[in-house]
Amino acid sequence: MHIAVVGLSHRTAPVEVREKLSISEQSMEKSLKSLRDNEQVLEVSILSTCNRLEIYILLRHPDLGLEAVREFLMAYSGLEEEHLIPHLFTYNQEEAVAHLMKVAAGLDSLVLGEGQILSQVKKMLRLGQEHQSMGPILNRLLTQAVSTGKRVRSETNLGTGAVSISSAAVELAQLKLGQSQGKDQLVSLEPEVVAVVGAGRMSRLLLQHLQSKGCSGLTLINRTRERAESLASDFPDLDVDCRLLDELDNCLSSCSLVFTSTAADTPIIDRSRLKNLSLTSLRLIDIGVPRNIAADVDGVSGVESHDVDDLQEVVSRNQEARQKVALEAEGLLQEEGRLFLEWWDSLEAVPTINQLRATLEAIRSEELQKALSRMGPDFSARERKVVEALSKGIINKILHTPVTQLRAPQARSERKEALRVVETLFKLSLPNDGK
Numbered sequence: 001m002h003i004a005v006v007g008l009s010h011r012t013a014p015v016e017v018r019e020k021l022s023i024s025e026q027s028m029e030k031s032l033k034s035l036r037d038n039e040q041v042l043e044v045s046i047l048s049t050c051n052r053l054e055i056y057i058l059l060r061h062p063d064l065g066l067e068a069v070r071e072f073l074m075a076y077s078g079l080e081e082e083h084l085i086p087h088l089f090t091y092n093q094e095e096a097v098a099h100l101m102k103v104a105a106g107l108d109s110l111v112l113g114e115g116q117i118l119s120q121v122k123k124m125l126r127l128g129q130e131h132q133s134m135g136p137i138l139n140r141l142l143t144q145a146v147s148t149g150k151r152v153r154s155e156t157n158l159g160t161g162a163v164s165i166s167s168a169a170v171e172l173a174q175l176k177l178g179q180s181q182g183k184d185q186l187v188s189l190e191p192e193v194v195a196v197v198g199a200g201r202m203s204r205l206l207l208q209h210l211q212s213k214g215c216s217g218l219t220l221i222n223r224t225r226e227r228a229e230s231l232a233s234d235f236p237d238l239d240v241d242c243r244l245l246d247e248l249d250n251c252l253s254s255c256s257l258v259f260t261s262t263a264a265d266t267p268i269i270d271r272s273r274l275k276n277l278s279l280t281s282l283r284l285i286d287i288g289v290p291r292n293i294a295a296d297v298d299g300v301s302g303v304e305s306h307d308v309d310d311l312q313e314v315v316s317r318n319q320e321a322r323q324k325v326a327l328e329a330e331g332l333l334q335e336e337g338r339l340f341l342e343w344w345d346s347l348e349a350v351p352t353i354n355q356l357r358a359t360l361e362a363i364r365s366e367e368l369q370k371a372l373s374r375m376g377p378d379f380s381a382r383e384r385k386v387v388e389a390l391s392k393g394i395i396n397k398i399l400h401t402p403v404t405q406l407r408a409p410q411a412r413s414e415r416k417e418a419l420r421v422v423e424t425l426f427k428l429s430l431p432n433d434g435k
């Protein structure tokens with residue numbers, strides 16, 4: 001069996017490719033099923049976030065199975081081979097395990113150490129379980145990844161500082177405002193007239209960071225009023241004016257800084273919308289993936305627009321310091337990856353152990369019957385039970401040491417050799433489905 005991950009991320013693909021491969025929770029069951037239906041695929045789970053789509057997969061044979069995953073990605077995105085394949089990465093076996101540990105720890109994130117990725121890995125685990133696309137191996141791998149993410153955040157300094165895509169978006173606004181004033185530094189957002197479109201998790205983080213960077217009030221626009229009001233009520237010190245989406249044009253006309261973070265599938269702001277408004281200076285920062293702001297707004301007079309990929313500019317300013325902190329987590333990631341691989345390797349011994357048990361059990365049962373029939377009717381039921389328990393006890397004692405030995409952590413080659421010896425000595429015949 002073969003573990004692999006095939007995917008793309010902010011490191012390998014621009015947002016215009018990533019947004020075509022964003023799999024919503026509603027489409028997850030269908031996508032998992034279509035992958036699972038392939039006979040090469042034994043187990044599968046999908047991680048879909050704004051910055052990555054990764055398919056973790058347990059395959060019978062790597063070549064045929066990986067091709068099936070690439071075909072799925074092409075069909076789902078509607079992209080031609082030459083526009084998709086160059087953006088995909090594939091990691092196999094130990095590298096796939098190490099990659100997942102790194103992702104769960106936030107070390108592969110655009111904003112190094114951000115916390116949202118851990119809940120997204122937990123969601124991948126939950127959806128895989130709910131839709132029964134995973135078996136024991138991916139279940140164990142993902143559970144181990146979640147525990148790695150938790151450990152990194154509690155045992156290293158990586159989790160401190162509350163960084164996220166939203167905090168980077170607010171910093172980008174500060175940087176751009178500073179640059180417009182001729183300063184290459186982050187400046188206060190106090191003079192800005194701010195709006196946030198969307199009232200979900202990322203908008204909550206936007207409000208937190210905006211408040212901490214000097215913003216005292218803003219307009220919060222959402223599809224439904226209830227959610228906007230509920231979010232606003234959690235910020236009693238921020239003057240939040242809640243509006244519905246149909247007031248977006250008014251808001252765009254009166255604001256100088258607008259963040260968009262909705263989960264809409266298609267853009268909610270585009271050139272045709274903006275060109276009917278009289279705009280003098282509007283900065284748009286879109287953290288939605290798929291994008292909430294269409295690419296065609298570029299060049300609209302009075303408008304400057306940024307998407308998630310533009311966050312790179314602000315992220316790279318802080319990256320050096322965080323890279324040093326990230327090094328603290330390396331040992332921990334290796335340890336967690338090794339624990340999973342040891343467990344997975346030990347599974348290789350299971351068919352041999354089962355066969356060995358079955359062989360010895362057949363001998364025990366046959367010899368017991370012979371002995372009992374020789375003893376004749378003089379033996380009471382109680383005495384027969386004692387003899388049976390004695391025979392079982394002897395077999396269990398004999399098996400205990402070799403079974404423990406075969407399961408124990410060891411080099412793959414050593415385990416293979418030990419299994420071969422046991423299979424030869426006891427003439428065990430096993431189907432060949434090895435890793």
Ligand SMILES: NC(=O)c1ccc[n+]([C@@H]2O[C@H](COP(=O)([O-])OP(=O)(O)OC[C@H]3O[C@@H](n4cnc5c(N)ncnc54)[C@H](OP(=O)(O)O)[C@@H]3O)[C@@H](O)[C@H]2O)c1
Binds near residue numbers: 200202227262289290
């Ligand atoms: N979660 C992350 O770590 C993360 C990181 C970076 C970027 N992003 C991106 O940020 C966006 C928001 O993510 P989130 O985690 O905050 O989502 P979320 O908590 O699920 O909130 C979704 C928000 O989008 C609104 N919405 C959904 N469909 C809409 C539509 N068709 N038209 C207008 N509004 C709609 C919802 O409005 P209602 O309240 O009316 O339902 C809600 O305000 C997504 O594009 C995501 O990819 C997320």
